[in-house]
Amino acid sequence: xxxxRLLELLVCPVxxxxxxxxxxxxxxxxxxxxxxYPVVDDVPHLVEEEARQLSDEELASxxxx
Numbered sequence: 001x002x003x004x005r006l007l008e009l010l011v012c013p014v015x016x017x018x019x020x021x022x023x024x025x026x027x028x029x030x031x032x033x034x035x036x037y038p039v040v041d042d043v044p045h046l047v048e049e050e051a052r053q054l055s056d057e058e059l060a061s062x063x064x065x
Contacts, residue, residue, distance in 0.1 A: 002042060012037075013046050020062065029054060031062050 012030035019028040035051040
């Protein structure tokens with residue numbers, strides 16, 4: 001579990017936009033850059049090279065939220 005206070009401070013290293021913690025998949029998602037960053041052992045890995053591209057379906061789920 002990521003500390004909620006830390007989550008308020010974290011931003012996407014690419015777009016500088018806020019991140020959304022997806023506990024169910026262990027990732028931090030960015031709407032603007034359309035990237036998902038892994039969270040390993042409760043530590044966010046905010047490195048662009050470790051991020052993956054969000055699918056169209058995942059992006060659509062962000063729009064519904």
